[in-house]
Amino acid sequence: MDLRNCHNFHDFRRLAKRRLPGPIFDYIDGAADEEMQLVLWEIEKGDAGAMRHAEAAAPAHPEPALFWFRVGRSFESAGKRDDAIAALSRSYGIDASHPGVVSLLSSLLEKRGVARTTSGDAAGGRSDLEGAVRVDAANAPARLNLAVACAMAGETDRARALAREALAIRPGYEKAEALLRALK
Secondary structure, eight states, X not given: OOGGGOOSHHHHHHXXXXXXXXHHHHHHHHHHHHHHHHXXXXXXXXXXXXXXXXXXXXXXXXXXXXXXXXXXXXXHHTTOHHHHHHHHXXXXXXXXXXXXHHHHHHHHHHHHHHHHHHTTOHHHHHHHHHHHHHHOTTOHXXXXXXXHHHHHTTOHHHHHHHHHHHHHXXXXXXXXXXXXXXXX
């Protein structure tokens, strides 16, 4: 492989790894991790420009799914749910099988969906709840909360179906059983 065959960041990285002496490559490659650590520190300190910095630093990181996952976790720890969802969505879009991203993203979408629904934003809440179920089909609470949102919108058949699905995922799920009884 030579420079003419490099079409993206990963190609350049592979070429550099083959051509440069190991210690020099490791030094240069390590700069991406330092940049990620700086972004994480900015998030922890509440820097308003942390997301812009993350967007600029992500393309240079050798593992962008890991980069965005760690950024998402940091935003979640800092209580910035919307930024956490944005970062985790990027990680999920790059590698949906990355460990932890599915459950954390689905959980945050579910929490935001419930919060939006209870504050009067039924459409936004429903969109988040549907996203939570789409990301993690095994998230029974998200499925049940989506069922409640559907019931509130008058879609009782869909609400029943979702409650049954939640019960199939989690047998004996009392809240799903209670919703099914209420929808009869």
